[in-house]
Amino acid sequence: MREKGCSREELFSFLARKRGEDLGYGRILSSMCTRPHPVGVEAEALFAGTNLGDPGLFPGTAGIERLLVERLGELLHCREACGYATSGGTESNLQVLRMARGLAGVRDPNVVIPESAHFSFEKACDILNIGIRPAPLDRNLRMDPGKAEELIDRNTVCLVGIAGTTEYGMVDPIRALSDIAVDRGIFLHVDAAFGGLVIPFLPEPVPFDFSLPGVSSISVDPHKMGMSPIPAGALLVREERMLAPLSVATPYLTVRNVYTLTGTRPGGPVAGAFAVLEYLGREGMRSLVRGCMANTARLIAGLETLGIPRAVSPDVNVATFTCGETPPGWQVSRTRLGHLRIVCMPHVSRDQVEAFIAAMGELHA
Ligand code: PLP
Numbered sequence: 097m098r099e100k101g102c103s104r105e106e107l108f109s110f111l112a113r114k115r116g117e118d119l120g121y122g123r124i125l126s127s128m129c130t131r132p133h134p135v136g137v138e139a140e141a142l143f144a145g146t147n148l149g150d151p152g153l154f155p156g157t158a159g160i161e162r163l164l165v166e167r168l169g170e171l172l173h174c175r176e177a178c179g180y181a182t183s184g185g186t187e188s189n190l191q192v193l194r195m196a197r198g199l200a201g202v203r204d205p206n207v208v209i210p211e212s213a214h215f216s217f218e219k220a221c222d223i224l225n226i227g228i229r230p231a232p233l234d235r236n237l238r239m240d241p242g243k244a245e246e247l248i249d250r251n252t253v254c255l256v257g258i259a260g261t262t263e264y265g266m267v268d269p270i271r272a273l274s275d276i277a278v279d280r281g282i283f284l285h286v287d288a289a290f291g292g293l294v295i296p297f298l299p300e301p302v303p304f305d306f307s308l309p310g311v312s313s314i315s316v317d318p319h320k321m322g323m324s325p326i327p328a329g330a331l332l333v334r335e336e337r338m339l340a341p342l343s344v345a346t347p348y349l350t351v352r353n354v355y356t357l358t359g360t361r362p363g364g365p366v367a368g369a370f371a372v373l374e375y376l377g378r379e380g381m382r383s384l385v386r387g388c389m390a391n392t393a394r395l396i397a398g399l400e401t402l403g404i405p406r407a408v409s410p411d412v413n414v415a416t417f418t419c420g421e422t423p424p425g426w427q428v429s430r431t432r433l434g435h436l437r438i439v440c441m442p443h444v445s446r447d448q449v450e451a452f453i454a455a456m457g458e459l460h461a
Contacts, residue, residue, distance in 0.1 A: 126427050184329035391444060
């Protein structure tokens with residue numbers, strides 16, 4: 097650290113240079129994050145420095161967090177849902193497994209997840225010492241519920257389905273998983289970190305949420321399709337009693353106990369997440385999702401015209417292709433199976449989609 101501080105001018109010219117090294121969202125086709133909505137950025141700034149880790153000191157900010165949970169619960173068909181704002185899907189998934197393990201109270205716990213699950217489950221199971229049982233997928237890369245059921249035994253503390261897989265944008269058959277969960281009396285978690293703010297706004301949403309009786313908990317991330325500042329996730333549970341295994345006494349804070357993972361928690365992104373949802377409303381979100389889905393469809397049609405076939409027909413705005421080279425200057429990604437993967441987030445405009453199709457056309461001419 098410097099002995100004597102530098103000038104603001106020197107500091108900010110250095111920071112601006114470093115910021116300039118970041119890739120602009122303009123050519124990023126690989127991310128599930130997006131440019132935050134200006135309303136979210138403004139709300140975040142208003143709540144900068146607030147700490148949700150000690151909510152009694154920031155009752156206004158804590159009230160916004162409760163409203164965010166309420167709005168998401170209502171959207172996901174359970175007005176009474178409880179939970180809190182997390183730092184994203186990774187924390188939500190970790191906390192859910194911790195909760196499910198605590199509720200089941202078995203000695204040698206395991207969890208049944210689809211092979212397509214996000215790698216956050218690997219981290220969570222490592223930390224919590226829970227065995228992972230990956231269930232195979234069907235031809236369309238959705239979890240096979242029959243095969244998943246075969247993996248369940250008396251030590252299974254949680255069954256997981258994904259609503260909007262990270263790599264292929266597929267929604268697992270959550271209704272069938274819900275039936276299994278009810279039959280076997282097992283905790284069912286839906287990882288809707290991505291799809292939770294897409295599926296409800298589709299013209300014909302498939303049931304994936306608390307409307308299904310077997311669904312116990314849901315992860316949903318405003319910092320993905322909710323256009324909120326980073327980090328903003330949410331963990332929702334159907335009943336408050338489910339949170340009990342997460343509760344820790346907090347002797348010197350303004351509350352007696354907490355069930356969050358991190359201690360100090362930023363209020364800014366939570367206010368940002370709430371602000372965007374309030375500002376856009378269902379109508380605005382439908383329009384946002386319509387645009388992203390239309391771009392996904394156009395991208396698939398455009399590349400297929402060039403002889404580049406889709407890997408699957410996605411349920412949400414993730415497009416994947418069997419394809420070799422991609423043009424330089426575009427940030428794209430590859431799935432574990434080697435498919436080209438593009439996420440049509442709100443920052444990906446129709447012009448960018450057309451420019452990418454044209455660049456692919458030149459490369460594969
Ligand atoms: N779950 C799913 C389905 C995801 O797509 C992701 C991230 O892309 C995560 C969990 C992890 O979320 P985060 O990176 O916000 O922790």
